[in-house]
Amino acid sequence: MRALPPTWNTLCGKLAFADMHELGIAENILQIVRQSVPEGQTAAVRRIKLRVGKLSGVVAESLDFCFGVMIGDTDMNRAGLDIEDVPVTSKCRECGNAFATDDFAFSCPACGGNSIEVVSGRELEIVEIELADESGEQI
Amino acid sequence: MSVITIERKVLEKNEQIAARNRQIFQEHGIFVLNLVSSPGAGKTSILEKTFQELRDELNIAVVEGDVQTDLDAQRVARYGVPVIQIVTSGGCHLEATLVQDAVGNLDLKELDILFIENVGNLVCPANYDLGEALKVVVLSTTEGDDKPLKYPAMFLNSSVLLINKTDLIPYVNCDLNRLRNNALQINPSLRIFEISCFTGAGIPEWCNWLRKKEV
Numbered sequence: 001m002r003a004l005p006p007t008w009n010t011l012c013g014k015l016a017f018a019d020m021h022e023l024g025i026a027e028n029i030l031q032i033v034r035q036s037v038p039e040g041q042t043a044a045v046r047r048i049k050l051r052v053g054k055l056s057g058v059v060a061e062s063l064d065f066c067f068g069v070m071i072g073d074t075d076m077n078r079a080g081l082d083i084e085d086v087p088v089t090s091k092c093r094e095c096g097n098a099f100a101t102d103d104f105a106f107s108c109p110a111c112g113g114n115s116i117e118v119v120s121g122r123e124l125e126i127v128e129i130e131l132a133d134e135s136g137e138q139i
Numbered sequence: 140m141s142v143i144t145i146e147r148k149v150l151e152k153n154e155q156i157a158a159r160n161r162q163i164f165q166e167h168g169i170f171v172l173n174l175v176s177s178p179g180a181g182k183t184s185i186l187e188k189t190f191q192e193l194r195d196e197l198n199i200a201v202v203e204g205d206v207q208t209d210l211d212a213q214r215v216a217r218y219g220v221p222v223i224q225i226v227t228s229g230g231c232h233l234e235a236t237l238v239q240d241a242v243g244n245l246d247l248k249e250l251d252i253l254f255i256e257n258v259g260n261l262v263c264p265a266n267y268d269l270g271e272a273l274k275v276v277v278l279s280t281t282e283g284d285d286k287p288l289k290y291p292a293m294f295l296n297s298s299v300l301l302i303n304k305t306d307l308i309p310y311v312n313c314d315l316n317r318l319r320n321n322a323l324q325i326n327p328s329l330r331i332f333e334i335s336c337f338t339g340a341g342i343p344e345w346c347n348w349l350r351k352k353e354v
Contacts, residue, residue, distance in 0.1 A: 021231050021232065021262070021263040024234075025150075028149050028152065031152075032145070032149065036145045036147070050149070055266075055291070056292075057263050057265055057266045057292055104291040104324070104325055105324050105325075106295065107324070107327055114327035116327070122266075124149045124150060125146060125148050125149060126145055126147050126148075126149060127144070128146075129142070129145065130142050131141050131142075131143065133140060
């Protein structure tokens with residue numbers, strides 16, 4: 001588990017930079033995890049796998065930091081985030097061509113068409129939650 | 140180790156409430172616009188100009204979102220427009236549940252248009268559906284012509300771009316053609332209006348578009 005910053009000054013300073021945005025996202029993640037894990041097993045949560053698209057507006061480092069602050073000294077304080085970055089890909093509605101759009105140029109490189117559907121890159125999803133076995137590590 | 144597969148959207152709760160808001164707006168036939176921009180781009184000034192042009196023919200209401208103060212609500216109220224102020228106390232964007240609560244205080248029956256003025260921020264408001272029909276992004280010329288490329292999600296998720304403060308073009312380092320091209324590269328279907336709240340240029344065209352959309 002990542003250690004919290006040594007002083008409140010550092011903590012507040014970092015939180016200010018981290019933005020309220022990721023703090024709210026971390027809160028949502030915690031809520032969903034608590035709803036999804038069988039009762040009494042939240043302390044066993046070790047890894048939460050997320051899919052975060054490049055268009056989701058979420059900064060992985062900030063989210064990781066905020067999540068660490070949120071779980072602080074709760075029963076879930078041994079959980080960590082495993083963030084998969086999802087690139088932006090699009091599909092042309094005119095010719096059906098699929099293409100990577102990490103440069104955010106939303107016109108079709110094949111036919112020049114301007115009617116583009118974003119296929120991936122907006123994701124902000126919890127994929128899976130990994131729990132330590134009761135018989136294994138001590139909780 | 141055991142693994143629970145859940146595949147849930149982190150913002151699912153917001154999306155559910157936004158869908159409920161949208162249904163209520165549609166049932167009442169209200170055209171709802173979510174106004175987004177960086178702080179100081181001119182969202183409130185655009186609202187003031189819009190009221191001057193449309194208040195005699197359309198019933199308009201406003202939900203104001205700010206981190207602090209009800210200064211914007213005071214400005215809007217001067218035009219006799221019903222306004223609800225949301226103070227987020229630090230929150231960087233509006234969420235659907237805040238809009239749901241605010242709208243509960245408005246008389247929706249007679250309403251034609253509802254403007255939701257989001258918190259000034261070109262990042263997070265892009266990803267929070269409030270139940271609006273469409274997002275309108277405001278970019279002022281003083282911010283520079285590169286902003287669509289720097290904040291692509293906002294321009295991709297918006298349907299209309301209002302380029303404000305065009306009267307300042309002679310004094311600022313902003314190329315209107317480049318700004319347009321940058322915005323259209325991100326979102327080729329953006330409807331663009333060039334306006335100035337100071338001179339009033341472009342406001343009639345924007346209001347004509349609103350008249351047609353509202354019907």
